[in-house]
Amino acid sequence: MKMKDRVVIVTGGSSGIGKAASISFAKEGAVVIVADKIANPREGGKDTVSEILDMGGISIFRKTDMTAEKEVSELFDFVVSKYGKVDVVVNNAAISLNKSVLDTSADEFMQVIDNNLKSAFLGCKYAIKHMLGRKQGRIVNIGSNFSFVGRANLSAYVASKAGITGLTRALAVETAAHGINVNAVCPGGTRTEATRSLLEDPASLAELGRNIPLRKGGKFIMEPQDVARAIVFLASDDAEMITGSSLLVDAGWDAW
Numbered sequence: 001m002k003m004k005d006r007v008v009i010v011t012g013g014s015s016g017i018g019k020a021a022s023i024s025f026a027k028e029g030a031v032v033i034v035a036d037k038i039a040n041p042r043e044g045g046k047d048t049v050s051e052i053l054d055m056g057g058i059s060i061f062r063k064t065d066m067t068a069e070k071e072v073s074e075l076f077d078f079v080v081s082k083y084g085k086v087d088v089v090v091n092n093a094a095i096s097l098n099k100s101v102l103d104t105s106a107d108e109f110m111q112v113i114d115n116n117l118k119s120a121f122l123g124c125k126y127a128i129k130h131m132l133g134r135k136q137g138r139i140v141n142i143g144s145n146f147s148f149v150g151r152a153n154l155s156a157y158v159a160s161k162a163g164i165t166g167l168t169r170a171l172a173v174e175t176a177a178h179g180i181n182v183n184a185v186c187p188g189g190t191r192t193e194a195t196r197s198l199l200e201d202p203a204s205l206a207e208l209g210r211n212i213p214l215r216k217g218g219k220f221i222m223e224p225q226d227v228a229r230a231i232v233f234l235a236s237d238d239a240e241m242i243t244g245s246s247l248l249v250d251a252g253w254d255a256w
């Protein structure tokens, strides 16, 4: 059990990749705090905490809007008072916006930046506040393959995800002397509620098929568990000497 008794906060842990990561951490023995605006998965089905408790794991839900600094501060105070420490924070909460630049209002642009980049900044800030004294801690921010390449009609999302890799590098440098590792996992197309309409559209799926080179038994769209494994790796002792890194998990989409 790689994460035995580690205290792990997963933001956006109710749905999709965050849910898969929460369950993977619990399977490795971690105590998992699911911090999300909603308790029930966007994709439907059983909630994350119930699934973990049914497996015999330890998990608790904490309703948190990661864009609200007071709520983030209270989340960390709650976790430290209940469990005594924070070992790992996964800043996964995010939204998307599929609109041309001319159709995107400044308010909509800032809403995406707030939910995707400010939320990760606040998650990092309060994680570091509580990790500094212990001289250890792991932060995994969730970027995207669009942290590295552009995409039409996704300007706010792409800008927010490019920001995640910069934030990750800057904080890795700032906290390295305190034994804190800050890394990012950057997924490509992954089957979640966020991508359901895209993946149900035959033309979009065919385009992805042309652009994603890796095939595993015909599979080229990732499942949330494929990304979760990389998140747990970067949070584990196996990644002890990795910091400031942004790991693409995209079946080779960005490789050409």
Ligand SMILES: NC(=O)c1ccc[n+]([C@@H]2O[C@H](COP(=O)([O-])OP(=O)(O)OC[C@H]3O[C@@H](n4cnc5c(N)ncnc54)[C@H](O)[C@@H]3O)[C@@H](O)[C@H]2O)c1
Binding pocket: 011, 012, 013, 014, 015, 016, 017, 018, 035, 036, 037, 038, 042, 064, 065, 066, 067, 091, 092, 093, 094, 095, 115, 119, 142, 143, 144, 145, 186, 187, 188, 189, 190, 191, 192, 193, 194, 195
């Ligand atoms: N699915 C993909 O193909 C894909 C590709 C690249 C990157 N990503 C990234 O992976 C992460 C997870 O994506 P997903 O597909 O699982 O998304 P999802 O929409 O299925 O789940 C996101 C979760 O985040 C929560 N959330 C959103 N804003 C929040 C806030 N302000 N405070 C608290 N919780 C909030 C939502 O309630 C939801 O439960 C995101 O950072 C996303 O940008 C996903």
